[in-house]
Amino acid sequence: MNEAATPLQRLFRILVTVGPGALWLFLFVLLPTFLVLLASFMSRGPYGELSGPLGFHNYLRLLEAPYLKAFAQSLLLGALTTLLAALLGYPLAFYLAGHPRRDLLLLLLLLPFFTNFLIRVYAWLVLLQREGLVNAFLQAFGLGPLSLYPSFLAVLLASLYTFLPFFVLPVYASVERIDWQLLEAAYDLGARPFRAFLHAVFPQTYPGLFAGSVLVFIPAMGTFVVADLLGAGRVVLIGNLIQQQFGLTRDWAFGAALSVFLMGFVLLSLYFYARLQGERGLEDLV
Amino acid sequence: MRPKLGAVAEVLVRLQGVQKRYETTVALDGVDLEVHRGEFFSLLGPSGCGKTTLLRLLAGFETPDAGRIEIGGRDMARVPPYERPVNTVFQNYALFPHMTVEANVAFGLRMKGLPSEVIRKKVAWALELVDLLGLEKRYPRELSGGQKQRVALARALVLEPQVLLLDEPLSALDARLRQDLRVELMQLQRRLGTTFIFVTHDQEEALVMSDRIAVMRAGRIEQVGLPDEVYERPKNRFVAAFLGRSNFLPARPHPLGAETPLGLLRLKEPLGEAGLLAIRPEKIRLYKKDGAPARDNLVRAVVEEIVYTGAENQYYLRAGEVRLLAYTLNQDLQEPGAEEFGYGEEVLCYLPPENLVVVHE
Numbered sequence: 001m002n003e004a005a006t007p008l009q010r011l012f013r014i015l016v017t018v019g020p021g022a023l024w025l026f027l028f029v030l031l032p033t034f035l036v037l038l039a040s041f042m043s044r045g046p047y048g049e050l051s052g053p054l055g056f057h058n059y060l061r062l063l064e065a066p067y068l069k070a071f072a073q074s075l076l077l078g079a080l081t082t083l084l085a086a087l088l089g090y091p092l093a094f095y096l097a098g099h100p101r102r103d104l105l106l107l108l109l110l111l112p113f114f115t116n117f118l119i120r121v122y123a124w125l126v127l128l129q130r131e132g133l134v135n136a137f138l139q140a141f142g143l144g145p146l147s148l149y150p151s152f153l154a155v156l157l158a159s160l161y162t163f164l165p166f167f168v169l170p171v172y173a174s175v176e177r178i179d180w181q182l183l184e185a186a187y188d189l190g191a192r193p194f195r196a197f198l199h200a201v202f203p204q205t206y207p208g209l210f211a212g213s214v215l216v217f218i219p220a221m222g223t224f225v226v227a228d229l230l231g232a233g234r235v236v237l238i239g240n241l242i243q244q245q246f247g248l249t250r251d252w253a254f255g256a257a258l259s260v261f262l263m264g265f266v267l268l269s270l271y272f273y274a275r276l277q278g279e280r281g282l283e284d285l286v
Numbered sequence: 287m288r289p290k291l292g293a294v295a296e297v298l299v300r301l302q303g304v305q306k307r308y309e310t311t312v313a314l315d316g317v318d319l320e321v322h323r324g325e326f327f328s329l330l331g332p333s334g335c336g337k338t339t340l341l342r343l344l345a346g347f348e349t350p351d352a353g354r355i356e357i358g359g360r361d362m363a364r365v366p367p368y369e370r371p372v373n374t375v376f377q378n379y380a381l382f383p384h385m386t387v388e389a390n391v392a393f394g395l396r397m398k399g400l401p402s403e404v405i406r407k408k409v410a411w412a413l414e415l416v417d418l419l420g421l422e423k424r425y426p427r428e429l430s431g432g433q434k435q436r437v438a439l440a441r442a443l444v445l446e447p448q449v450l451l452l453d454e455p456l457s458a459l460d461a462r463l464r465q466d467l468r469v470e471l472m473q474l475q476r477r478l479g480t481t482f483i484f485v486t487h488d489q490e491e492a493l494v495m496s497d498r499i500a501v502m503r504a505g506r507i508e509q510v511g512l513p514d515e516v517y518e519r520p521k522n523r524f525v526a527a528f529l530g531r532s533n534f535l536p537a538r539p540h541p542l543g544a545e546t547p548l549g550l551l552r553l554k555e556p557l558g559e560a561g562l563l564a565i566r567p568e569k570i571r572l573y574k575k576d577g578a579p580a581r582d583n584l585v586r587a588v589v590e591e592i593v594y595t596g597a598e599n600q601y602y603l604r605a606g607e608v609r610l611l612a613y614t615l616n617q618d619l620q621e622p623g624a625e626e627f628g629y630g631e632e633v634l635c636y637l638p639p640e641n642l643v644v645v646h647e
């Protein structure tokens with residue numbers, strides 16, 4: 001392979017090595033994104049097809065109250081799901097990593113994925129509806145019944161349930177790699193347990209926290225199935241709107257604008273989050 | 287020998303009957319030990335001898351199953367690591383990777399809640415002490431092994447501990463750097479007067495650096511003493527073999543000295559009962575077969591192997607059934623008494639009575 005290659009040979013080598021990946025990226029990432037972007041500037045034709053004129057009208061429509069409200073609800077759901085997943089998942093990851101039977105526990109954590117997603121969401125419906133298990137249990141103590149379904153709370157619960165493993169797994173991976181000697185070093189230098197953990201162990205889990213939050217926040221913001229089933233029309237998220245535009249309403253242009261907006265928002269928040277964690281982050285707060 | 291100020295040695299660290307076991311293995315099997323204030327004290331032994339466990343007990347990372355640990359006259363049983371008057375330099379440095387050099391060194395001071403002005407001054411003092419001024423803003427990943435080691439040292443010393451615990455701090459460095467840092471550590475210790483407890487498996491390191499050495503094996507302390515005591519007067523075969531090399535000869539009492547496989551050997555002190563004699567290779571004097579003065583303790587041997595190490599020649603000898611190892615200093619051959627011997631040559635070995643040490647098995 002040392003002999004001087006002709007330009008043709010070089011081109012061939014580049015195509016063979018980088019080619020397949022580049023083609024894949026082009027076909028399944030760049031092209032669709034471009035098409036969606038293009039569609040977002042078009043209009044709905046009389047039969048629900050994409051047509052002219054081009055313009056920013058779809059983006060201006062985003063500012064109307066119902067859409068802003070849907071966006072706010074999505075943001076709230078994404079943020080709350082991520083926050084609760086962190087509060088539950090962070091300690092859970094430590095518990096798992098320290099457990100002698102962690103292989104088994106990890107399997108249990110992933111077990112729900114063996115069942116269809118829709119069925120699992122319906123299971124929450126069974127639990128939370130008026131005659132459901134939760135209310136039956138409460139009534140046994142003379143409480144309730146509570147109207148848990150349909151509600152934002154139900155959507156939040158199911159969303160948390162769905163996405164929690166995506167938080168636990170990356171944090172678990174971080175915890176497994178923790179250098180515990182740093183904790184001893186912190187003790188040795190006079191740090192009491194809480195501060196020792198905060199300064200010596202917590203920073204080592206930043207990568208897991210970051211990955212976990214991203215993996216939960218993004219899908220939780222864009223979800224629509226959970227809101228459809230457990231919100232039953234009361235909870236309308238951006239995901240639901242997008243689905244409506246592409247389905248029922250057949251306004252693909254507006255649906256594309258909604259998608260682009262959601263994508264842009266997520267990318268932007270990721271950017272700022274990454275910068276926050278790239279700097280020394282929470283380290284100097286205490 | 288290093289001069290010691292103050293004739294009366296004050297005991298700073300005292301261990302009494304300290305035991306520690308991990309599930310199936312006994313890490314420490316009843317250790318009694320006293321370390322004096324201002325002393326450079328080494329714990330020397332092969333891996334698994336319990337020296338690191340001992341250090342961890344002193345730091346407070348582990349608790350003893352039995353026995354008592356005192357530091358500065360205070361029982362440490364209920365004192366957590368963050369309240370002990372000791373600091374540790376870890377084997378692999380254990381620097382906080384997300385903090386700069388400055389922040390690493392300031393960490394302990396921050397935990398104490400000192401005002402930032404004081405912290406700044408002390409950090410500067412400590413960094414100057416270990417010759418790291420100018421690297422304040424670097425992160426550990428941007429430092430060499432030797433620099434990391436200095437940061438670890440500064441981070442511990444800035445808290446002015448009563449005892450500095452060092453867990454094989456030089457073992458991760460290359461040979462040349464290790465030599466330099468040895469000297470620096472010794473100077474630092476003398477300058478600050480801090481008590482150092484230094485764990486190592488490197489006998490040369492221990493001999494060079496320490497005021498006193500404790501040789502450990504299998505959770506027990508075999509011998510404690512000055513470096514020359516431990517080297518010249520090893521109590522048992524293990525100590526003699528672990529520190530440097532030794533020739534061992536089984537011996538039985540004889541009115542004139544000892545009966546050995548090499549024949550009758552005169553000793554400085556009479557041998558009470560059957561036992562073992564040890565003699566260091568560099569104590570054996572070699573002569574040409576017709577060049578030796580007439581005296582006792584001369585043994586005829588044949589050169590089987592010669593190893594040239596630069597500073598010395600190592601002769602592997604056979605005297606009848608017995609194999610002997612003898613070193614001669616590689617001096618200028620013009621000097622009287624300096625000789626060189628060839629393969630297969632017959633030589634005479636002189637085993638000085640004062641260097642034949644009685645050791646236990």
